[in-house]
Amino acid sequence: MTLLLLTCSIYILLLSQSHFIGACPSVCSCHGPNVDCSNRGLQTIPPGIPRNVFKLELQFNNLSIIRKDDFKTFRQLRILNLQDNQIHTVDTDAFRDLISLEKLRLNGNKLNHLADGTFSSLKQLQRLDLSSNQLRAVKKGMLQGLQAIDNLQLDHNEITCMEAEAINGLNRLEIIRLHDNQFVCDCRLLWLAKYLKLHPFLGLNARCQDADTLSHKDITSLMDDEKQCNSMDIDDIDYTCNVPVCPYPCTCFNGVVDCKDKDLVEIPRNIPDTTIELRLEKNRISEISPKIFSHLKKLRRLDISNNLISTIYPDSFTGLKSLNSLLLNANKLVCVRDDTFRGLEKLSLLSLYDNKLKTLVNNTFAPLKNIQTLHLARNPFICDCHLRWLNAYLREKKIETSGVRCAGPRRMAKRKFGVLNDRRFRCRSRIEFEQTAYSNQCEVQCPKGCTCDGTTVICRGLQLQEIPNDIPAFTTxxxxQDNLIKRVSRDGSFRRLRSLRTLDLRNNRLEEIDDDAFDGADSLNELFLSDNNLNVITPQTFNGLKNIRTLMLRTNKLTYIKNDTFADMDALKTLSLHDNRIKCIAPGSFDRLRSLSALDLLSNPFVCNCHMQWLKSWLKQSNIVTGYPKCMSPTKLRNIPIVNLTDDDFVCNPVELDTCDVSYPNHCPQNCSCYNHIVRCSHAHLRQIPYDQMPLDTEELYLDANDITEIPSELTNRLVYLIRIDLSYNKLRSIQANIFSNLTRLETLILSYNKIRCLESTSFKGLKNLRILSLHGNEISTIPDGSFNDLTSLSHVALGGNPLYCDCHLGWLSSWIKTDYVEPGIARCAGPPQMANKLLLTSPIFFFQCHNESESNRYLQKCDPCLNEENPCANNGSCRALSIETFTCNCLPGYHGERCENLIDACFDNPCKHQARCQTLSDGRFKCHCSSGFTGYRCESNIDDCFYHRCQNNGTCVDKINDYSCTCPTLFTGKYCEKKLNWCEENLNPCNNNGRCITKTSDYECECSLGWGGVNCTENLNDCSNHACQFGVCIDGLNGYTCKCDVGFTGKYCEIAPQLKSSFMKNISNISPTRCSSDVCSNNGICYEESSNMLRCRCYPGFIGNRCVMLKSIHSMTNDSYMKLPKPNVYPRSNITIVFSTTQNSGILVYFGYLGHLVAEVFMGRIRVSYDVGNSPGSVMFSYDTVNDGSNVSSFLLSISSTQTYKNEVIRIASSSYDSSTILAQICSSNSLCRSLIKNIG
Structure with missing residues (x-):
């Protein structure tokens, strides 16, 4: 017995091994699930490696690049060894399918850079060895997704910097090796010092180099510099690792990246941000990807000449703000879009020399504001009407230096651009016009019906039933939205759309999203799925969306959320589940969403039983949930926010059905079985097809032996992946038109043994892949000509067991069968008598004749009721067939109804308008008797009563119902405008405030009394517009004004300054108020208190003194005005200063006439002073210069005396500008006094 068991085990093992060995690549050796391709000198991954390989060894070869499809579908691979090769590049998606990988060795290679997300799919990876490479930095996204890793080896690299977020989430690390790198001891590594201090067994012997002393020290010693780092401005510390890495196999020096002649097939993606010049010439690059240069803000020269470039995307040159030279010569360009060079405002040199361009769309070079040199020669330009603009452009700019010439049409061949007359560039025919008319629609055509704007594709509201498969690859x-899409299938279409960032599927009919449907959409940030019919999401639904940030599932039919529904969506920030049918959420459903900041759970019918108790606590602790989700059941908790419940409220009733069962539904109708895309509903007693309960990906559907009477259109619209349908042994009576048109994959259709009587000519339209059609055992007598036209792949049709009536109407079918012999010779004719029992296949075509028309019609009546001898339409209505067994009746006048059975009452809906009376006539006619003022067939028109109006004096007639009125012009009134008005009559006088009315020919005029103005004397004139108030406010009155004087001023015009008594002046200094008040400072002075509790006054301009009571100066801007001053005290000294400007030759400045006189005036352009005090003859003096030039002049009249007499008197006249002072004249009563004054005050 033991021997027998051992033999069986060996046999099973041999079977397993033979499976792998049979698929083993010839250059490798295979041992069961292990494949050894090591030390073979391989330069590429060998083809033919089994998909279910467990361990793959590729070490010690010459591999240089790991491409994205090298390990495709290796989902069971656990160990991968790539050590000691020449690997310098790993594509971002190279490890995408290695979901079971546990150990990966990449040590001993030439890696200097790894893109973010390279390892994001390796959720099971436990060991990663990157030692002995040339890595220079570890950025935060490089190790993303390695949540299970416990052994990470980064030693023996050239790492100088490591970002803090790089190892976030690597919570299982037991070994991390960082020694033998080139870490720089600065504040950027302070986080790592803390980390290694906290985990003393990790990163042993990790050292960094001091920038000052060049000595090495343990990284943990940086803890001593924590205070110094904390005191630094955070902006002074760059926590990111901006380490320039030169792409392989290029060379980089001093801002120049040289990739010339390196056999590159695509542009490297890790070009340093600091690049100034990029050389990519003489490679095999075929396209310039969207935004490939967007980070190169400093790039000035770009050379991509001598490549194979045929495609430039709209955003290929986005971000190149500093570019001034672009060389695209010697490529394969056939088209350049009008927005290709958008944003290249600094470009001065552009070379498109030696390409395959036939035309260029107008404004192609419009964005190039600084273009100076343009090379366009050696292109096969067709010089028709579409290139007229280019000829004018080159003639005006004179920037083309390569000698571009025309290649066609023949009349323009070898003609040079820029010198030809624009009229030579013309399109002689429509063919010639269309040859280059759509030149701006370049590399990828926009999907049919959609619009494309740059990298945005809009296919909104086009009734699409599936996502188009021709979306441009550069789409972002x-x-x-607003289509009829029901399913997002797993067809790999998103792998092409590597740049897609936003996908909007709102308001469709989505019911299902295949697992891994979004595989390849790595760049997708926003996914909108609101307003659909999604009822389930599996853990694999959103596989591949590792960078998704916004997910909108609002208004769907989701009923539950499991704790793995949103797994592996670390970047998700916004999630909306608003308005679904969610009853329960499993604990921990949102724990993996570490970046989630906004969650909407409102408008869901939550069942608040024991399974939902966790949610209450979670909601209280979380601050990311919008609003307050409420309970829907049990009844006592309805509409109560979940956070307001107590733990005792969450109770499960053992006798009730557990509505919180969150297991995935079966998606299979009752009494049916569903497995592996096959649905079997045979003998299920079905009367209708439960199409809405069947999986969308159903391929085989068995509905035989039921009681189904009709095929709903929803079935074929929903299950579009059907390959086989069996509807035999049911009760179908007919097959509707176009019912199968959506089933383009259908290969087998079995409709045998039903009660089918009728077929439409389009019943089988669209079934181009149908191979087998069975209509055996039905009641079909005739088949419309052309019913099988679309069945181009048909190999077998079963028509036996039908009462076929083989007259002239069925002759086409016999000929069609004989063409390809798709009918095996079973179908027989049932009539007419001469054709009874004859085989359809072998009967000659001339046997199919129509001898008895009535007999033929009797069979045709089965499907067309209009052929009945008795008209189905009553009252001689005409019958018109619509579809199988359905018709409509066109009734004669006077009758209505489905079959014209009812007599029409023409007045039933009262067709007459405006209260007219309706009279019924024969044959469904009627007559309207109109009310006064209306006419027309239905009394719809108002009679124009203005036709014979009597309005006079140009009055306007206004029509009314059975009447009219007159709108009169000015000065006329009366019913017919027959009376003329006199505005100045007593009862009409419009002049107010005693104004006098004066009648004119067609108007009037008001002569207003004093103080009033306006058309009707209603406006009080502003008498203050030219007032004379000096130190006060003008108050307007009626025909006059008054002056409200400032404090202390009097006079009609406030011209008299306040007079202060000497006693008051003597004692005012003794007044010493203790606090500032309004009466301390006079004349609007401002009171303030000094530190010594003394009160001071800051005087208003023109006043001086301790309390601002002395008038110092007066200002006036009014010409020909005078100022009256009180008697001044001129002894022993006085000063009168006048500042003025004038262009007149004469005018008085000052007159003083008390006990003598003093006059200062402008006389003949100079200042003249006349002075007489009575002790001698009067004196006159003039200024040296003229003062009537319009400039400002300051005149000082100084009176100085040593005694109280008029002796020893000095009068000085001086003129002063803003920067100097000049003595104009001086009169002295004694020379000695004059000399002393000049010395003291001159």
Missing amino acids: ALHL
């Missing part, structure tokens, strides 16, 4: 935003 795809708008598919």
